Amino acid sequence: MSDAIGHNCGLALLRLRQPLSYYRQRYGDPAWGLRRLYLLMEKQHNRGQDGAGVAVVKFDMPPGVEYIKRVRSDKHNAIERVFDIVMEDVNALGDENLENLSDDELKRRCDFFGELYLGHLRYGTHSGNDLANCHPYLRTNNTASRNLVLAGNFNMTNANELFDQLVEFGLNPVGDSDTQVILERISYCLDREHNYLRATMGPESLRGLDGKALARETSRQIDLIRILRKASEDFDGGYVFAGLLGNGDAFVCRDPAGIRPGFFYLNDEVVAVASERAALANVFDVDPSDIEPIAPAHALVVKRDGQIDHRPFTRALALRQCTFERIYFSRGNDPAIHQERKALGYNLAPRVLEALGDELGDAVFSYIPNTAEAAYVGLVEEIDRLTRTRRVEDLWRRIEEGTATRADLERSLDGRLRTEKVAHKDQRLRTFIAHDAARRDLVGHIYDITRGVLKPNEILVVVDDSIVRGTTLRESIITMLSRLNPKRIIIVSSAPPIKYPDCYGIDMSQLGRFIAFEAAVAVLHDRGEEQLLDEVEQRCLAQAEHPQEKMVNQVAAIYDRVTLDELSAKVAQLVRSESLRWKGRVEIIYQTVQGLCAATPDHRGDWAFTGDYPTPGGYKVLNTSYLNWRAACDVRAY
Numbered sequence: 001m002s003d004a005i006g007h008n009c010g011l012a013l014l015r016l017r018q019p020l021s022y023y024r025q026r027y028g029d030p031a032w033g034l035r036r037l038y039l040l041m042e043k044q045h046n047r048g049q050d051g052a053g054v055a056v057v058k059f060d061m062p063p064g065v066e067y068i069k070r071v072r073s074d075k076h077n078a079i080e081r082v083f084d085i086v087m088e089d090v091n092a093l094g095d096e097n098l099e100n101l102s103d104d105e106l107k108r109r110c111d112f113f114g115e116l117y118l119g120h121l122r123y124g125t126h127s128g129n130d131l132a133n134c135h136p137y138l139r140t141n142n143t144a145s146r147n148l149v150l151a152g153n154f155n156m157t158n159a160n161e162l163f164d165q166l167v168e169f170g171l172n173p174v175g176d177s178d179t180q181v182i183l184e185r186i187s188y189c190l191d192r193e194h195n196y197l198r199a200t201m202g203p204e205s206l207r208g209l210d211g212k213a214l215a216r217e218t219s220r221q222i223d224l225i226r227i228l229r230k231a232s233e234d235f236d237g238g239y240v241f242a243g244l245l246g247n248g249d250a251f252v253c254r255d256p257a258g259i260r261p262g263f264f265y266l267n268d269e270v271v272a273v274a275s276e277r278a279a280l281a282n283v284f285d286v287d288p289s290d291i292e293p294i295a296p297a298h299a300l301v302v303k304r305d306g307q308i309d310h311r312p313f314t315r316a317l318a319l320r321q322c323t324f325e326r327i328y329f330s331r332g333n334d335p336a337i338h339q340e341r342k343a344l345g346y347n348l349a350p351r352v353l354e355a356l357g358d359e360l361g362d363a364v365f366s367y368i369p370n371t372a373e374a375a376y377v378g379l380v381e382e383i384d385r386l387t388r389t390r391r392v393e394d395l396w397r398r399i400e401e402g403t404a405t406r407a408d409l410e411r412s413l414d415g416r417l418r419t420e421k422v423a424h425k426d427q428r429l430r431t432f433i434a435h436d437a438a439r440r441d442l443v444g445h446i447y448d449i450t451r452g453v454l455k456p457n458e459i460l461v462v463v464d465d466s467i468v469r470g471t472t473l474r475e476s477i478i479t480m481l482s483r484l485n486p487k488r489i490i491i492v493s494s495a496p497p498i499k500y501p502d503c504y505g506i507d508m509s510q511l512g513r514f515i516a517f518e519a520a521v522a523v524l525h526d527r528g529e530e531q532l533l534d535e536v537e538q539r540c541l542a543q544a545e546h547p548q549e550k551m552v553n554q555v556a557a558i559y560d561r562v563t564l565d566e567l568s569a570k571v572a573q574l575v576r577s578e579s580l581r582w583k584g585r586v587e588i589i590y591q592t593v594q595g596l597c598a599a600t601p602d603h604r605g606d607w608a609f610t611g612d613y614p615t616p617g618g619y620k621v622l623n624t625s626y627l628n629w630r631a632a633c634d635v636r637a638y
Helices: 020-027 032-042 078-086 088-100 103-109 159-168 178-200 211-221 224-231 277-283 323-329 335-362 370-401 406-413 436-443 471-482 515-527 531-543 556-560 564-574 593-599 616-630
Strands: 010-016 051-057 068-073 116-122 137-139 148-156 237-245 250-254 263-266 270-274 298-302 308-312 363-367 423-425 447-449 459-464 488-493 585-590
Touching (some): 010 032, 032 078, 032 116, 032 277, 051 078, 068 078, 088 103, 137 178, 159 178, 178 211, 178 237, 224 298, 270 298, 335 593, 370 406, 471 488
Antiparallel strands (some): 051 116, 137 148, 148 237, 423 447
16 A cells, blocks of 8 residues: 555453463563563554553552553554553563562562553554554543453444434543543443442342442453443444453454454463454464454453353344455465465456566566565466466477477576566655645655666566555655656556545545545546536435435446546556656556455455445445535545
8 A cells, every 4th residue: 555544453452361470480471471462562563653552450459559550652663662661660670579579569569560451553544643542541430340441443433423322321421532432332331230230139149248249249240241232232333342341351342244353362371362363373373273363243251250251242244354454454474364465466467467468578577565565476476377378388389380499498488577676665754644745745755766677668567555545656656666767667556446435444534535536537527427426416415314224325326437447547647747757658457356356255345445335334424425525625524
């Protein structure tokens, strides 16, 4: 994705199943759990660079001693900054004290020694990047089991409606961010659970119980599945939430369509949860098959007493796991993701060969950015296989005809593709969090080229994982690649054109910012068919007051008028800067939706490409987004 935008945060939850002394004896490190948490977060750093946070719940602390601690950072290298604080008093104790102190003393002396940990990596675009937006969020209460620590990887399409419901409940929520609303919603249901348990405990259960014993019994009976069922009744979006209660209970829940990913690993030492399978497999050095997904509409619950449950908390919807997870957000060291990304490249090979024609020998293949590498490998492997097959068939035909020569044999054997690393990304430049003017200035310096790798009149074929806004292509990549003076530049996108707002995954709702939408509109204008834009607006206005369950995709009528080839050709024009002095031709080759589905058969969350949304809220966002575009109102559509 040459335009780095997104909102796919990372989660890490760790529940130790043994006392701290166990890890000290087995691993020589009572901070073993903290270090596993650090590794889980670091191995998912691709999922969040705008902030990080960690919270711990300590079991069985005496009255008057703090049992929940939290630290967050919105600074550069946030994970390192957070763990500098987390490990500060651990390191200050020294190895000798760590060896000699009891578990209880370790927890009193070290703020972040405990049994239950939650870590979060923030990757946001629309809301601010200050500390207040960093997870975990914390709701405090003087009853341990009413304290809630919450972190999530999610987008809600109806956060405003959920906020209004809280007000109707008689609450006075502070802040209307998605996370604050969800925190308040679950906290409200947590309070109701306490009230329900107190009201339904029979006289026999209460007999002889003082206030402390009653609180303990209430804590023991808390049903997190019941709480989540009530809290999520009106949720519309994609989500994975993780929560810790002050009494030591923990949960992780996943949305009904399985849009957002969540995985867990369980052994005698630990219950561990992460957003990515590969992170768990690598941190605990186990086979990926040992890692289980949290099932859609299910919650993984770990009670303070160690009881573990994985069962539904809401009604499941049709499975629509987000394809962008596979194309871009997740790290490619997951074996399944690696193979899927390679398959995206395989599927593009015939069309790339068609575009090159008899100039394949003049082509040099490369990729931008690093997330496109696996698709690039797949493309090169498949082109090599197809061309080798053609050469063998041609040689065999000549042999059968008796016309084969030594030169024919040499040509058949000498058919290797030229591949080069033509560009290198400067990892220090993060333009997507800058305001637009600053971004335009910085974006031209994201990549550095490898000069001298192209010969005169060679064709440069560059694989990109996806094209969202086209800004980086226009303002940086095309200009930068043109300095190599190729005959032409072919940009190959492993993803289809991104046509629709994604209110569950990449969190971009301004329709007019998509280069594919800009191109489709431009094609209509070129043909004199812009009246269709007025018609679509009238249809969107007509359904704007309908319940979101009644809304349909009206914007599809625009794309139905434009073929993939027409769209690709217009995008190629739009990503060419007017100031570009290079005279060569730019071409765009997109993946087809059919190719995407073939490569990612278990992940059909393709609404950004097809407009087929998994929940009613998606159609409402699309409708609002189109009307905003027509009104030249460049704001978030939800």
